[in-house]
Amino acid sequence: MITTVTSVQKVVTVAPLIRTQATHTFTFRLRSFQDLQIWLDDNSAIYDKKTLLNMYHMCVEKPFGFMYLNLSVQDRAEMFWYKFEARLVPSGDVAPKPGPLMQSTEALQQHSPAAEGAMPAGGAL
Numbered sequence: 609m610i611t612t613v614t615s616v617q618k619v620v621t622v623a624p625l626i627r628t629q630a631t632h633t634f635t636f637r638l639r640s641f642q643d644l645q646i647w648l649d650d651n652s653a654i655y656d657k658k659t660l661l662n663m664y665h666m667c668v669e670k671p672f673g674f675m676y677l678n679l680s681v682q683d684r685a686e687m688f689w690y691k692f693e694a695r696l697v698p699s700g701d702v703a704p705k706p707g708p709l710m711q712s713t714e715a716l717q718q719h720s721p722a723a724e725g726a727m728p729a730g731g732a733l
Contacts, residue, residue, distance in 0.1 A: 619643040631680040637668040651677070654684050659698050663688060666696070 614630075616622055620642060627650055638644045644664070648657045655663070667675040667690050675696070676689040688696035 619646045631678075633677045633679070634674050635664065635667075635677070636674045654687065655698065663696050663698070666690070 614622060614626065617639070619627070619638070627646075635647060638647060644661075647664070648660055651660055654660075664675060667673050672691075674691055676692060678687050678689070681687055685695065685697045690696055
């Protein structure tokens, strides 16, 4: 595994390929609307832009405030932090509805060949 730390003052200077592969980000007050727009676009798959903007402003309105994002976790309630001091979970946040790739194991077992009477892999004849 290769670990790379990138520290920049303008988000636009970092290629989208690098930004999309980041696993941890620290976002301080951004200096331009263009940087803020890119940051919102890059993270809007997690929460909608309005929610992200509110969270961003809450974090950077105080001196030396920043938002830490841990994008390596699956639970979005564990992703957003204010200065490592408090988790940021929007009020009324509910888990996203499971998509076709997020079926429960119960649903998968119902449709498995073993459930239909087939021999499980590695079983005796």
